[in-house]
Amino acid sequence: MTERDDLKGVNERMRALLARTTHGRDDFEDLVIVPLFAVVVALICGALIMLATAVDLPTIGRSFVALAVGSVGSLSAWSETLTSAIPLVLAGLGLGLGFRAGLFNIGAEGQLLMGGLAAVMAGFALEGLPMVIHLPLTLLIGASVGAAYAAIAGILKATTGAHEVISTIMLNLISFELLNWLLRQPWVQREGRSDPISKSVPDTAALPKLLDFIDPNLRLHAGLFVMLVAVFIVWWLLFRSKLGFAFRASGENPSAANYAGMRAPLIIVLAMATAGALAGLAGANQITGVLGRASPGFSAGIGFDAIAVALLGRSHPVGILFAGILFGGLEAGGRQMQVDAGVSIDLISIIQALIIVFIAAPLLVRAIFPWGFRRPRNGKKGGAA
Amino acid sequence: MTDVTTTPTQAEKLDSAANRKARVMGGILIALALLVLFALDVVPGQSATFRLTTARDAIQLPNLVVPGAFNMVCAAILAFLGVRQFLEGGARWTSLSLGFGLLVLVLAFLVWATAGTAFNLTSMLKAAVLASVPIALGGLAGVMSERVAVVNIAIEGMLLAGAFAGALIGSLLGGWIGLVGAILVGGCFGLLLATLVVTFRMDQIIAGVVINLFVLGVTSYVSSQVFSEYRHLNNAKVFRAWEIPILSDIPVLGPMLFNQNLFVYGAFILVGVATYYLFHTKNGLRARAVGEHPRAADTLGIDVYITRYVHVTVAGMVAGFGGAFFTLGNVGRFEENMTNGRGYIGLAAMIFGRWHPVGALSAALIFGFADSIQQKLALLNTPIPSEFLAMAPYIATIIVVAGLVGRSRPPAADGKPYVKE
Numbered sequence: 001m002t003e004r005d006d007l008k009g010v011n012e013r014m015r016a017l018l019a020r021t022t023h024g025r026d027d028f029e030d031l032v033i034v035p036l037f038a039v040v041v042a043l044i045c046g047a048l049i050m051l052a053t054a055v056d057l058p059t060i061g062r063s064f065v066a067l068a069v070g071s072v073g074s075l076s077a078w079s080e081t082l083t084s085a086i087p088l089v090l091a092g093l094g095l096g097l098g099f100r101a102g103l104f105n106i107g108a109e110g111q112l113l114m115g116g117l118a119a120v121m122a123g124f125a126l127e128g129l130p131m132v133i134h135l136p137l138t139l140l141i142g143a144s145v146g147a148a149y150a151a152i153a154g155i156l157k158a159t160t161g162a163h164e165v166i167s168t169i170m171l172n173l174i175s176f177e178l179l180n181w182l183l184r185q186p187w188v189q190r191e192g193r194s195d196p197i198s199k200s201v202p203d204t205a206a207l208p209k210l211l212d213f214i215d216p217n218l219r220l221h222a223g224l225f226v227m228l229v230a231v232f233i234v235w236w237l238l239f240r241s242k243l244g245f246a247f248r249a250s251g252e253n254p255s256a257a258n259y260a261g262m263r264a265p266l267i268i269v270l271a272m273a274t275a276g277a278l279a280g281l282a283g284a285n286q287i288t289g290v291l292g293r294a295s296p297g298f299s300a301g302i303g304f305d306a307i308a309v310a311l312l313g314r315s316h317p318v319g320i321l322f323a324g325i326l327f328g329g330l331e332a333g334g335r336q337m338q339v340d341a342g343v344s345i346d347l348i349s350i351i352q353a354l355i356i357v358f359i360a361a362p363l364l365v366r367a368i369f370p371w372g373f374r375r376p377r378n379g380k381k382g383g384a385a
Numbered sequence: 386m387t388d389v390t391t392t393p394t395q396a397e398k399l400d401s402a403a404n405r406k407a408r409v410m411g412g413i414l415i416a417l418a419l420l421v422l423f424a425l426d427v428v429p430g431q432s433a434t435f436r437l438t439t440a441r442d443a444i445q446l447p448n449l450v451v452p453g454a455f456n457m458v459c460a461a462i463l464a465f466l467g468v469r470q471f472l473e474g475g476a477r478w479t480s481l482s483l484g485f486g487l488l489v490l491v492l493a494f495l496v497w498a499t500a501g502t503a504f505n506l507t508s509m510l511k512a513a514v515l516a517s518v519p520i521a522l523g524g525l526a527g528v529m530s531e532r533v534a535v536v537n538i539a540i541e542g543m544l545l546a547g548a549f550a551g552a553l554i555g556s557l558l559g560g561w562i563g564l565v566g567a568i569l570v571g572g573c574f575g576l577l578l579a580t581l582v583v584t585f586r587m588d589q590i591i592a593g594v595v596i597n598l599f600v601l602g603v604t605s606y607v608s609s610q611v612f613s614e615y616r617h618l619n620n621a622k623v624f625r626a627w628e629i630p631i632l633s634d635i636p637v638l639g640p641m642l643f644n645q646n647l648f649v650y651g652a653f654i655l656v657g658v659a660t661y662y663l664f665h666t667k668n669g670l671r672a673r674a675v676g677e678h679p680r681a682a683d684t685l686g687i688d689v690y691i692t693r694y695v696h697v698t699v700a701g702m703v704a705g706f707g708g709a710f711f712t713l714g715n716v717g718r719f720e721e722n723m724t725n726g727r728g729y730i731g732l733a734a735m736i737f738g739r740w741h742p743v744g745a746l747s748a749a750l751i752f753g754f755a756d757s758i759q760q761k762l763a764l765l766n767t768p769i770p771s772e773f774l775a776m777a778p779y780i781a782t783i784i785v786v787a788g789l790v791g792r793s794r795p796p797a798a799d800g801k802p803y804v805k806e
Contacts, residue, residue: 166733173779344609354599356591363586
């Protein structure tokens with residue numbers, strides 16, 4: 001570490017900070033080149049890991065072909081990609097909003113699970129309502145329960161200072177147990193079943209399929225529009241509303257926000273609740289759009305993958321949208337890969353983890369690919385790596 | 386002049402926050418008292434019998450018989466503590482009251498659950514010590530890295546990596562080499578964390594989360610891709626318990642502490658060594674200086690980067706050792722995500738234990754105790770669903786973290802990258 005490199009680091013941090021606060025002055029390198037390199041390097045590392053576990057070269061080739069075909073190669077592939085992307089984007093929006101407010105919410109998984117569970121219950125308990133009321137109400141209940149669950153961690157942080165990382169992790173673990181218990185209760189469990197599985201959501205509370213006039217197997221559902229509306233609302237909330245400004249200000253500099261008269265405890269609770277509402281909505285979407293019922297572990301790690309999506313999207317709603325579609329594509333392609341090439345889908349989670357490493361440490365990408373970036377950063381400090 | 390005007394308001398603010406927390410904790414304690422009074426009431430005349438020794442033990446102790454009225458006493462103690470907290474708002478004893486209150490709650494719960502039957506307390510305590518080992522080692526790994534101001538969320542991943550390496554290398558080359566391999570693999574992930582956060586200045590929490598995701602991905606991938614086909618790669622020999630002569634004959638304490646496997650002794654020894662190192666050696670003082678005020682440490686000629694690298698790597702090795710417990714010290718086989726959040730509980734134990742090795746060990750023993758209660762009580766016919774018992778340690782963690790954070794102070798520079806000038 002020479003002094004010059006360190007100065008460069010300081011400048012870089014300053015730039016990163018500025019790029020995040022001043023919306024519109026997007027840094028092409030940070031927003032396009034770094035993610036691009038991250039994805040490429042992660043895929044290469046994935047191939048190396050396959051090599052290391054004695055997968056032969058033709059199979060590796062086949063698995064990458066399957067990954068591409070399964071994610072974007074056909075209409076049904078696109079349908080699968082978008083279907084997987086919807087909950088990732090929704091939960092990712094919430095997490096990104098939390099990051100902006102300086103909250104590291106690991107609890108999206110639990111919030112998503114509670115939201116989905118509430119949606120299932122609302123779905124079968126309110127059977128008989130017309131769809132125009134039933135479906136929005138179901139989604140709303142899912143979102144509110146997610147919000148309430150996240151607010152627990154927010155209130156704890158605001159009143160006692162309990163770190164949200166630990167409290168949300170614990171709330172996740174608690175929600176898993178709560179789900180397992182609820183699914184065995186007679187008023188939730190499906191009649192005539194001994195395994196833990198809930199009653200089904202009636203059609204009036206199910207998100208309509210969008211492409212079933214082409215092929216009934218296409219799973220893409222109206223949650224797509226919910227997702228797009230949520231992207232817009234979160235963008236508006238963050239960058240055009242007073243509350244969003246308070247979120248961002250307290251995330252960038254809590255003491256400055258405090259002196260500017262913003263009430264930090266209230267902002268923490270509100271930010272957590274909004275994030276939880278979005279995660280709960282993701283769960284409700286998954287239930288009403290795809291699964292139709294709740295079973296143990298129905299959240300399937302979406303809440304954790306959404307952390308990666310939010311980081312990859314740089315906590316910007318539009319970035320999260322694209323990151324979510326990328327991760328959705330990886331999920332859909334990964335399933336195809338498992339079928340076609342017999343390579344475990346767990347490989348996808350390795351690739352995803354690697355993507356985040358490279359995204360979250362731009363210095364690392366710059367060190368690996370010095371030629372990918374303009375040499376003379378800031379005019380005079382030359383000599384990358 | 387500004388100092389004079391702002392100091393009182395600042396002090397008032399702190400004071401009101403402390404008061405509020407004391408009141409919240411008071412409320413919780415009162416709620417617990419009501420819980421004990423109404424939910425955990427024992428039918429009059431019934432009593433709980435705890436067996437302390439088995440017929441094979443050298444020294445026999447009579448059974449401990451606790452009358453049901455004990456729970457009334459517990460409820461009264463909890464109510465007294467709660468009301469005191471609530472009315473006086475004294476922040477001085479908040480954490481102590483809370484800890485004592487939780488202990489009383491656990492005792493009342495045990496008496497309630499065993500009322501009318503008998504129950505082997507010693508075997509439960511032995512299981513508790515065993516269950517606390519990975520948590521204690523995880524917490525110790527947290528202490529080692531947070532004392533040099535690197536937040537270590539990656540403990541979970543390091544434990545999992547240690548468990549995996551222990552099973553794989555242990556199956557191929559035998560237990561001892563497997564153990565060394567697990568320690569080295571844990572150390573590698575410590576080194577990776579240090580590289581990411583010290584050299585590449587990645588956000589420490591993100592780096593930790595990523596390592597967890599990565600380890601979970603790799604180990605699950607290998608176990609479904611390779612272990613499912615080649616079973617002999619995942620069949621390590623387990624370290625058996627070593628009985629320490631004489632000491633293991635002490636009733637209750639003997640089976641608990643002196644008839645356990647290598648990992649239990651290792652955890653206790655490491656905690657002792659870490660305490661001595663951190664608080665009684667020159668290098669330990671330097672490490673703590675790096676955690677509290679890196680710039681000052683740098684000025685005095687301590688290399689902040691090297692110190693952080695070394696300590697985070699050592700933390701990884703400790704966590705790798707703790708992870709090997711899951712496979713080499715317990716079942717001998719690796720299963721997907723077998724650490725199951727223990728690393729995070731270790732993190733909570735570290736906070737609970739105030740960033741002190743002995744504190745982390747004590748907290749881990751409490752968590753282990755809760756864990757073993759949950760497992761043993763599944764055998765007794767309690768009307769509480771097992772899911773709620775499983776939840777109890779997590780809820781306790783939240784209460785403890787909420788109740789203690791203000792009083793336990795992390796190293797001042799914790800979580801902040803250091804950029805040399």
